[in-house]
Amino acid sequence: MGRWEPDARGRLARAALELYAETGYEQTTVADIAVRAGVTERTFFRYFADKREVLFDGSGELQRRVLDGVTAAPASLAPVDAVARAFEGAAALLEERRDLSRHRAATIAANPSLQERELLKFAGLGAAVADALRARGIAEPAATLAAETGVTIFRVGFEKWIAGSPGDLARCIRETLAELKTLTGAV
């Protein structure tokens, strides 16, 4: 049990993600999760609507942190750099959870209906970041272009990170931004 999960919610999340990775998402029941976490099913339902929600529980907090980062970024930064830096700042939310993030990613990759939900989550995040950029005076199509590019940088950096790339998630995001600049022929 890591520092990030002193509570029932954290134990439930860890138990669920471990079970999804070990025995499969479809095969895992809420009863299984509650037993492993050492709580009752009723406690599970105090925190999560169903077993799918465990996988998407952190989405709101991630989005809030990214949007705060976009709002706070210095005006001197190019828009894609500002968005990438906002994702870097939000990465702290996940830094202590590399193993669980890997379990989560494997679970989603194995289940098409979860993949759809994940795509929708990122589409919503991209739209919200574009809104935040427009609120900073960045016009279309620049706002959408920078927001969607930032989401891509985050997703690709996240994959690097869970694949075991050296360094933390923030570093993987920075490296991915640098790589994008190379790939656009910019460096």
Added chain:
Amino acid sequence: MGRWEPDARGRLARAALELYAETGYEQTTVADIAVRAGVTERTFFRYFADKREVLFDGSGELQRRVLDGVTAAPASLAPVDAVARAFEGAAALLEERRDLSRHRAATIAANPSLQERELLKFAGLGAAVADALRARGIAEPAATLAAETGVTIFRVGFEKWIAGSPGDLARCIRETLAELKTLTGAV
């Protein structure tokens, strides 16, 4: 009736997209589409499984053209430029259909279940482009990063085009690529 639709399939597609825009996707029946196209319902079902398929009928052809373009791109091009150029080449498929493309986009924007299908389509396209880049010897994460960035450039360029930006779709894609380079602080 434009040059691109000498046949029943083309007339059905145009009739469907016009009706979706005029009276709404949910409210339009296959019978309505067949009447406007001047064919029987049975003819509709010879070409399309259902009214949703009319909206996604061109996806396979678009993907084939993009993948051919990626495969044929000069090795000297930076990966993002190669992918953007492949989308530019595939744009010819849509050039004569700006009005219908606009109807289609409005229909999808108004219907969450169609939006999901559209997201899945682009996710599949991005994955296929990344495969094609890997087949050209481009490693991960560069392949996924260039592919996803290319899809973003196409989608944003497409929005510019249907919003009435001067020039054809290929030009809107080129301008969007140039804008991305500016936004990454590269130009």
